[in-house]
Amino acid sequence: VPGLTHIHTGKVRDLYTDADDNLVMVASDRISAYDWVLEPGIPDKGRILTSLSLWWFDLLADLYPNHVLSTEVPAGAPADWAGRTLVCRRLDMVPVECVARGYLAGSGTVEYRASGSVCGVALPEGLTEGSELPEPIFTPATKAEVGEHDENVSFAYVAERHGAELADALRRATLSVYGRARDIAREHGLVLADTKFEFGLDPAGGLVLADEVLTPDSSRYWPADRWAPGHAQPSFDKQYVRDWLTSPESGWDRVADTPPPDMPEEVVARTHEKYVEVYERLTGRRWA
Ligand code: C5P
Incomplete structure (x- = not known):
C-alpha cells in the first residue's frame, strides 16, 4: 500500500505506519489459541471485532481516551481492508496485560485452586469455576x-x-473500565466474566486505551440467563475454540506442543455464530 510501512504481523493483526507516523492496525480473520494461529480463519471476524471495539470505545470515552484517530482506509489499500482498519495514534505502550476479573475462569480458576489467590489477591474459600468474586480484581x-x-x-x-504510581493508575483504570462495561453487558443479558486491556501513555503521561477492547477475543462473555457456577460456562467467545482444541475430539496433543489440527467446518461456523451473536446482543444492531 503506497505510503504505508509494514512494521509487524501479529497473530491476528497486521500493523503499519503511515506517512504521518500514525499506526494503521488491520484486524484479520485469523484466530489464535494457546499461542497458535489456527486454520482456517473465522469469516468476518476482523470486521466484527473492529466494529465492537469502536462501539465500546464510544461508551468509555468519558472514562479514558482511546487510540483511534480514524476508521478511514488508507488510499490504495485492498478493498477488503474496509471495516477492519483503524488509524491509531502512536503511544508509549505499557507492556502489561491489564486483566480484570469479576468471575472465576481460565487461569484464574487454575491459580485459585492451587493457592487460594489470583495474582497475589487472596480470595475467600469455597469459590468454583464461574463463581462471582466478592469484588472485581x-x-x-x-x-x-x-x-x-x-x-x-x-x-x-x-x-x-513500572513504578507504584503507574501500577496504581493501571489498576484503577482497568477496574473502572471493567465496572462500566460489566454493567452495560449486563443490561444486554451478558455476564462479562473477565477482560483484558492494554494501555499506552500519551506524551503528557496520561493513560490511553489501546489495542482492541472488550471483544470476544479479549473477554469472556456468558449468557446471564444460563450462568451457574460449578462448571464451564457456555461462552460467546474464543473459549469455545479453546475448549474444542483441548477436547479429545480435536486429537491435539497440547503437551507435545505440535501444531494444532485445522478446525472442522462446524467449529468455524459455530465460532462465527458466537461472534455475531455477541456483537448483535451488545450493539442491538444486525450483523449484515
Ligand atoms: O486465560 P486467562 O483466564 O488468564 O484470561 C483472562 C482474560 O483475559 C480472558 O478474557 C482472556 O481472553 C483475556 N486475555 C487476553 N490476552 C491474553 C491473556 C488473557 O485477551 N494475552
Missing part, C-alpha cells in the same frame, strides 16, 4: 515475547517494574 500478566506464554504476575511485580 486486577490480575496483570506479562506480555510474552514471541514463543513464550503470558504469565500472571502480582501487583507488586508491576509496581516494581
Whole structure:
C-alpha cells in the first residue's frame, strides 16, 4: 500500500505506519489459541471485532481516551481492508496485560485452586469455576515475547517494574473500565466474566486505551440467563475454540506442543455464530 510501512504481523493483526507516523492496525480473520494461529480463519471476524471495539470505545470515552484517530482506509489499500482498519495514534505502550476479573475462569480458576489467590489477591474459600468474586480484581500478566506464554504476575511485580504510581493508575483504570462495561453487558443479558486491556501513555503521561477492547477475543462473555457456577460456562467467545482444541475430539496433543489440527467446518461456523451473536446482543444492531 503506497505510503504505508509494514512494521509487524501479529497473530491476528497486521500493523503499519503511515506517512504521518500514525499506526494503521488491520484486524484479520485469523484466530489464535494457546499461542497458535489456527486454520482456517473465522469469516468476518476482523470486521466484527473492529466494529465492537469502536462501539465500546464510544461508551468509555468519558472514562479514558482511546487510540483511534480514524476508521478511514488508507488510499490504495485492498478493498477488503474496509471495516477492519483503524488509524491509531502512536503511544508509549505499557507492556502489561491489564486483566480484570469479576468471575472465576481460565487461569484464574487454575491459580485459585492451587493457592487460594489470583495474582497475589487472596480470595475467600469455597469459590468454583464461574463463581462471582466478592469484588472485581486486577490480575496483570506479562506480555510474552514471541514463543513464550503470558504469565500472571502480582501487583507488586508491576509496581516494581513500572513504578507504584503507574501500577496504581493501571489498576484503577482497568477496574473502572471493567465496572462500566460489566454493567452495560449486563443490561444486554451478558455476564462479562473477565477482560483484558492494554494501555499506552500519551506524551503528557496520561493513560490511553489501546489495542482492541472488550471483544470476544479479549473477554469472556456468558449468557446471564444460563450462568451457574460449578462448571464451564457456555461462552460467546474464543473459549469455545479453546475448549474444542483441548477436547479429545480435536486429537491435539497440547503437551507435545505440535501444531494444532485445522478446525472442522462446524467449529468455524459455530465460532462465527458466537461472534455475531455477541456483537448483535451488545450493539442491538444486525450483523449484515
Ligand atoms: O486465560 P486467562 O483466564 O488468564 O484470561 C483472562 C482474560 O483475559 C480472558 O478474557 C482472556 O481472553 C483475556 N486475555 C487476553 N490476552 C491474553 C491473556 C488473557 O485477551 N494475552
